[in-house]
Amino acid sequence: MIIFFNIVEYVVTFIETFICYRILNLTFKSRQAKSYQERFILGYTFFISTLIYMNNQIALVSNTLILFVIGILSATAILIFKCTYIQALTEISAFYMVISLWDILWIFLISEISEKADMGSQMTMQLGLERILFIITMKVFLVIFYLILRSSKIQLEKLINPNAKGLIILSAGCYIAICYFQRVSILDFNKKLAENWTYFLFVLFLIILIMSIYKKYIKAIERQNIIEIKNNLTIENLRQLEKEYRKRAYDFHDLSNHIHVIKTYLQNQDIKSAIKYLNELDDSNSGENSSTVTWSGNHIIDSILNCKIAEAVSKGIEVTVQTKVYNNIIEDYDICVILSNLLDNAIESYATDVNSEKNIVVIMKSSNDMFVIVVKNKLSKIPDMKNGKLVSSKAKGSYHGIGLDSVKTAVEKYEGILKLSYENDWFIANVTLFCVN
Template sequence: MVIFLLDCLFVFFDLCMYLIIYRLIFGARYKKNATFSVVVLVGVCIVLKILSVIYAELFNIDSITLCSGLVLPFLFKGKTSKWLGLYFPVFGVPTTIASIINIWIYSFNTISQESIIESYFNRFLGVFVTCGLLYLVFRTRRNSRGIELSAMQIILLNICTVLVGIAIGEKEAVIKQRKLVETEMYVNTVIIMSLIFYILVMYSIYLEKSRMHERFVSECQKNTLNSQKEQIDAILESEKKLRSCRHDFKAHIYALSSLAEAGDTEGLKKYCGGLVEDSEKYSKAIISGNVAVDGILGRCADMCEEKGITFTYQVALLKENKADDYELCIIFSNIMNNAIEACESGDEIRLVCYPYNDVLCILQKNPIHKELKYENGKLVTTKEDKELHGHGLDNVKTVIKKYNGHMEVKVEDGNFVVELIL
């Protein structure tokens, strides 16, 4: 009974590692949830172990683990064929680690060969070593997406897994049977070559995915900037129309006066209605001395009013700004949009911008209601799709660096604070 439970426990631990590898390395997502998947694995382990007791000549502990793991690809979203194609490399990771531990134990002769074959010590040691390695991978890949592999890359991974498995298996056999030194050297050479090939394949996949990721992030930032440029252009056009309307103010007064003197009530109503309709198209003006910045901040003021957020501002710019209007709009648009997204009704956003000698100082504060997340000292977005979001402050930083400025983001007394020197 003890052996039965130990076997079930060992198989279950191995399957959990396969599950983690699928999730962590390859980004697999459950069809249902983690609890359901674990329950399925427990059930499969018990059923196969019972079958192994009945048909002892057909099943051993390794074949039970291998067969049980075939259930995993059906627990994930996406193409089952893809997850099945990755199963053998996934199976090979803990198996290879366990074999290496066996070789190490055999080499030092710490336990007799007979007891090692039946021992559970090296099996569970393999589990803990694999878990430790997976934890290290988790720390470096915590916020990254799973790797998407092509059919050819999956085939190469399977070939590499077979080569490494055969080589390490031969190494175990050489040590157990105490074969000639020449044979052991040959096997060692095969192992080294197989591992180098495996590492090169994985490194090439990593490089390709890194390039794809950088290209994707660059494209997202480009799309974000293009979207902001369209908004800025629309705001500038609106500001031009508003200034044109102000320029025609005297003409409108004369027209209204003429209609009133003529007693044309209907004409007066119609004319006033047209003026009201035109005025509603324009945002509230915030005088900063810059048409583009006024347009951006006016739009932000409207958004704050809609959400019930108090927007307190004091904005003055340099007479000759280092950054052009477009770059200033990138700065104000991103810090204000982030603040508005983070705030709730009743909150207050404070924005202060003032010139000091030949630099522009910008300070923006807003309350925070969520714990901020940092990765390697860098603030990361809390939104679900991290690839598509979180570029706003990066775009601001790009502008600040261009002019050798300074940017600091911090939390102070429950407020998110952005300090910029441009």
């Protein structure tokens, strides 16, 4: 029977160590080819599990062993994965903190339910049936936890890296609590102690939950502030565009006068004066870039299109525009936010997708009570979508998807619809707005 118990101890230790490596693999990229990576993981798992098993032959509970395992796992992790020692240490410490607290919680619950004073000692310090059943059950929970974590596609790196210091401090505090639990509580277990520790663990989990919610709240506030700043900048740019557009309109209006003057010089065969006049016109327009004019019947839309088309053309992107705007039911602010951000997203997509044909199509149609904006751009691969949202390809650390959030906010004012899709190598952003009285 003892041999069977030892085999089970070794197997569950192997599973725990292996899952720790697999969770690291969810966070960090491998330094090796996949086949070599699996061999390294299995080899290190076997080595560490053997060391733990040998230690368990002396003492089933060892606080020093926990620190040793965390240290050696972190050292081997940087050989397998593209991470620093601190990054590996943070995640591994958090991993053992979670499973240790989970084990302690169940030890107290089982001890209180069974009303056996020595139940905690039997499950942690004595090699017997109670311990075997307990560790098998806990490892089943651990496997389920890993499978849920893997299927959820949670980006652990973004959760752990910003909170590295806090997690290490929290792990150190939990380590002290675990030491106390192992050396004092189990040896002198009673119902009152179990209740106090259960409350302690509950409050600890509650604090972690509140801190997580608070951080999400702060991040949401920061995101909203950035959206407002971006929208204000967009409006300021719109004013500058409108000013430039009006200047172009005045220049176009004066063009007939300039043509009349030049024609007069030529009719009088005063070539020298005609050339001088043309040079003066050229000097007055020096430093100004002519922009492609798209007549939509709306000067705000024309200003935005002219600006974005000029930017796209400068980056080698072909732009096709189809507009039938008979009645603009949208406020200038909202049309600026929607059209500018959709075009910005289309233009920015080619910064990372260098293999696709650079082509953007803009379609705008309006009726008495509906306004439709469609912006399509060619992509060589299907864009990443998560929960119906586009995952930005911008560098890590930037605020992803703020442009589309601004579009969505503006669309909601008109009880409209924002639909993102990918069809036949085209990424399509379709906005439908309705007249709201």
